Amino acid sequence: MKIAKSYTLAEFLDWTRRKIYILLLLATVPAxxxxxFGLTWIAAPWSVAVLLGTATxxxxxxxxxxxxxxxxxxxxxxxxxxxxxxxxxLICRMFPxxxxxxxxxxxxxxxxxxxxxxxxxQSRVWESANSPANAEYRRKHFLVPEHETTLDADxxxxxxxxxxxxxxxxxxxxxxxxxxxxxxxxDLYARQELVVLHHTELQKTIKEFLDQQSRVERxxxxxxxRQYATINSLFVWCFxxxxxxxxxxxxxxxxxxxxxxxxxxxxxxxxxFSVLVGWMYLSLDQVGESTENPFEGGANDVPMAHMCRVIxxxxxxxxxESDLPAAPTxxxxxxx
Numbered sequence: 230m231k232i233a234k235s236y237t238l239a240e241f242l243d244w245t246r247r248k249i250y251i252l253l254l255l256a257t258v259p260a261x262x263x264x265x266f267g268l269t270w271i272a273a274p275w276s277v278a279v280l281l282g283t284a285t286x287x288x289x290x291x292x293x294x295x296x297x298x299x300x301x302x303x304x305x306x307x308x309x310x311x312x313x314x315x316x317x318x319l320i321c322r323m324f325p326x327x328x329x330x331x332x333x334x335x336x337x338x339x340x341x342x343x344x345x346x347x348x349x350x351q352s353r354v355w356e357s358a359n360s361p362a363n364a365e366y367r368r369k370h371f372l373v374p375e376h377e378t379t380l381d382a383d384x385x386x387x388x389x390x391x392x393x394x395x396x397x398x399x400x401x402x403x404x405x406x407x408x409x410x411x412x413x414x415x416d417l418y419a420r421q422e423l424v425v426l427h428h429t430e431l432q433k434t435i436k437e438f439l440d441q442q443s444r445v446e447r448x449x450x451x452x453x454x455r456q457y458a459t460i461n462s463l464f465v466w467c468f469x470x471x472x473x474x475x476x477x478x479x480x481x482x483x484x485x486x487x488x489x490x491x492x493x494x495x496x497x498x499x500x501x502f503s504v505l506v507g508w509m510y511l512s513l514d515q516v517g518e519s520t521e522n523p524f525e526g527g528a529n530d531v532p533m534a535h536m537c538r539v540i541x542x543x544x545x546x547x548x549x550e551s552d553l554p555a556a557p558t559x560x561x562x563x564x565x
Contacts, residue, residue: 230532233562241512244362248511249504252469256503259473263481264496272478277471282510285468289513292461296453296521303523303531306444311536313437314338318544320434324427325417328548334410335544340387341406341438342540343380344396346533348403349445349524350375355452357518358525366528371563373526374534403442410435445524453521465514469507476503528563535564 242249262268321334350373357363367373380402384393392409399405411432418428452458476499483495523531535557542553557564 231528231563232559244366245512245515249508252504252507255470256473256500259477260496260500263477271474273474275475278475281468281471285464285510288461288464293517296517299448300520300523303448306441307531307536310441311540314540317434318547322547326422332548336387337406337410339541340384341403342537343383344402346537347375347380349449350526356522356525358527363527370561372560373565407435407439449524465510468510472507473499473503530565532564
């Protein structure tokens with residue numbers, strides 16, 4: 230997540246430069262054919278650009294609104310996870326009869342948070358984090374914590390060797406940890422170390438964690454509909470390709486009112502203006518693409534590692550532990 234005031238224009242230009250190169254080629258070819266080779270018949274009516282641009286604007290706006298909603302929902306779920314985790318820490322400190330059992334329940338929950346963020350960082354074929362532009366930006370500007378360490382290494386502080394092996398063999402590691410929590414509570418209740426009301430409240434909170442895990446897994450495993458993503462890209466690139474053919478004649482007409490050095494050469498101005506307009510549409514498309522998967526490891530992701538570190542610090546403080554984890558430091562104003 231970017232925590233600076235804004236991205237700079239230089240960052241945007243560098244991030245989108247590959248598409249700028251393509252736009253430059255798409256704009257130069259029609260201008261050259263029109264001006265140098267005299268193929269004036271290639272000019273398309275301006276109404277074509279207007280109609281196509283209007284349709285493209287609607288579909289790009291629709292996509293960006295939907296992808297923002299996905300990111301917003303992801304932020305809301307992780308905010309709920311944070312709030313429920315604090316409540317879990319409080320009731321685990323108050324309900325179990327021994328301090329050691331409170332520590333087990335809290336550290337196993339911290340392990341669940343660790344497993345969850347590692348699961349959500351796993352790549353999917355539809356995600357764009359490994360596209361050339363996004364991968365290059367990541368190498369230059371920030372690190373993904375889950376890519377810098379292994380899950381097993383992160384679990385050492387929270388689970389025993391036997392539990393780590395049990396989690397490692399599970400298909401859904403987060404679900405396995407929730408199952409272990411529920412089994413522990415059942416055993417505590419069977420030994421009468423929990424009264425029925427406390428047992429019920431703890432199990433109810435576990436159900437909330439299960440619901441929250443299912444919500445983030447849905448966002449992770451169900452992408453923005455591919456049919457909309459495909460038609461969006463097709464519309465944008467069609468508009469970018471057709472626009473220069475519509476602009477060459479419009480700029481050629483300016484020759485009637487221009488004298489001096491630019492007389493007879495106004496067609497070449499269609500190149501920068503075609504690139505500029507096309508860049509605006511393609512940048513919006515690229516922004517929407519980089520927003521639709523909020524757990525993929527991009528610069529605009531939900532800062533799961535940061536939030537988990539905050540939760541870990543707060544719950545460890547509740548246990549009276551002094552060896553608190555260090556606060557994550559943003560790199561280039563990006564924190565994940």
